[in-house]
Amino acid sequence: MAMEMRLPVARKPLSESVGRDTKKHLVVPGDTITTDTGFMRGHGTYMGEEKLIASVAGSVERVNKLICVKALKTRYNGEVGDIVVGRITERRRSAEDELAMRGFLQEGDLISAEVQAVFSDGAVSLHTRSLKYGKLGQGVLVQVSPSLVKRQKTHFHDLPCGASVILGNNGFIWIYPTPEHKEEDAGAFSANLEPVSLADREVISRLRNCIVSLVTQRVMLYDTSILYCYEASLPHQIKDLLKPEIMEEVVMETRQRLLEQEG
Amino acid sequence: MTQGAWGGGAVRAGATRADDVRRAERLGSMASVALSEAEKVYIVHGVQEDLRVDGRGCEDYRCVEVETDVVSNTSGSARVKLGHTDILVGVKAEMGTPKLEKPNEGYLEFFVDCSANATPEFEGRGGDDLGTEIANTLYRIFNNKSSVDLKSLCISPREHCWILYVDVLLLECDGNLFDTICIAVKAALFNTRIPRVRVLEDEEGSKDIELSDDPYDCIRLSVENVPCIVTLCKIGYRHVVDATLQEEACSLASLLVSVTSAGVVTCMRKVGKGSLDPESIFEMMETGKRVGKVLHASLQSVLHKEESLGPKRQKVGFLG
Helix, strand or coil, X not given: CCCCEECCCCCCCHHHHHCCCCCCCEECCCCEEECCCCCEECCCEEEECCEEEECCCEEEEEECCEEEEEECCCCXXXXXXXXXXXXXXXXXXXXXXXXXXXXXXXXXXXXEEEEEEECCCCCEXXXXXXXXXXXXXXXXXXXXXXXXXXXXXXXXXXXXXXXXXXXXXXXXXXXXXCCCCHHHHCCCCCCCCCCCCHHHHHHHHHHHHHHHHHHHCCCCECHHHHHHHHHHHCCCCHHHHHCHHHHHHHHHHHHHHHHHHHC | CHHHHHHHHHHHHHCCHHHHHHHHHHHHCCCCCCCCHHHHHHHHHHHHCCCCCCCCCCCCCCCEEEEECCCCCCCEEEEEEECCEEEEEEEEEEEECCCCCCCCCCEEEEEEEECCCCXXXXXXXXXXXXXXXXXXXXXXXXXXXXXCCHHHHEEECXXXXXXXXEEEEEEECCCCHHHHHHHHHHHHHHHCEEECEEEEECCCCCEEEEECCCCCCEEECCCCCCCEEEEEEEECCEEEECCCHHHHHHCXXXXXXXXXXXXXXXXXXXXXXXXXXXXXXXXXXXXXXXXXXXXXXXXXXXXXXXHHCCCCCCCCCCCC
């Protein structure tokens, strides 16, 4: 049995450990970004009294003449076409609903879906009109901040390490064993409840700890970063990845590899 | 939610069987998460194979962070983080009159506040039931002669004694509340400094209590025999230690075992709607004793290490 107690260690500011040269321009709601009126205003900003003011807390990003503020931690804002993973909390209680849906979906079930439309109050309507969406079977859910999920062409990844992952834009990450027969299982509404093999479980647990490490160090989540982190974590035992110093070490190595890959 | 809160209040006056069942059901799923059937099956199968969702074995604890002396205007305080479960305990020593049936002893009073910060279920009166239940468990654990030397808290028999008000604040809840709370209470009691007082009697026989001038002249409590709780959750055919919220949702019954550093069981309680057969209870108790000894040893070494760093140690506190 393992038991470790320790004294707390003060957190180091991230910029020191990353070694970034250019400092980010951080703003809070109400801060003036610029008084130059030539810029176009993007997300997270508004025009007031002849100057551009930030409406969210985050870092300022400038693309030519467009200024926007990227929030560090946000509630999820739906966009049409986003992939989301969601949990059913409540359902409409009508007679047809009872007869038709209850056989397939219960409260507490997880589903993957795509955003069809966004209402003005922020609510989204979802559809599962493709075989790759639908009820999710056995696996592990990790909840992270939506701002850490990178927008990509596809959010369904079959990682070479042996598991698959769905990176929901709403911050819900679903890790599951890669189904062997893709045609049958994808989108099926009856979950496979057979025990998952120990090897697959180890891969899934390792991935889960890797994702949690990346999130604590505020690294963007996408298939490459998760894969590099998985490979960097292989020398350590799965449960050792829960320790703060090992988390830092693994994420540092991942960051190095990502920088090398870009440069 | 309000019905539950009223049900909890009624227990004090005259509990009905229905109230008890409702209360037991609610406590069986304290601050719970919703899980799908497939997720529960995955967790249960994993536990059978000794590989939990985060890679731990059935008897592994998550990393614990302990810091004492975090609140300056208390006699002793401690903050403990176990995973995302965050507990803050403050101890205040005040002078009062001893209880009638125990005139030579001081006593401890426990109060548990489930802050709404921990989980939305604790909003308003929602956390009161859980708070009272935890406080009652703490009273039960400390309700024996050897946990804390209560005679050392006596100033003058039948007249003055020290009362230690132990306040527990739940800041964040991520499963395994009882273990964390007990560790924090033990650490806070270790950190408690009670001012040394002398009773002076003058010629007419009236007593005067004199406080020593030196602010560092204090008496400390011996926490050698303060027990710690080990919660064992029954999941499938095995039991796990230090369950996360998701694992607690898959477990129908748990056993709370209160163990001292010598491995002696002081009290035991079963929570949850499910049943436990006697063999399981015996196995779980043995695991609890084994795990409890290691827990005490780790806690002692951390507390002594912190103390050896002296008053110049860098305090991390809440903004670290």
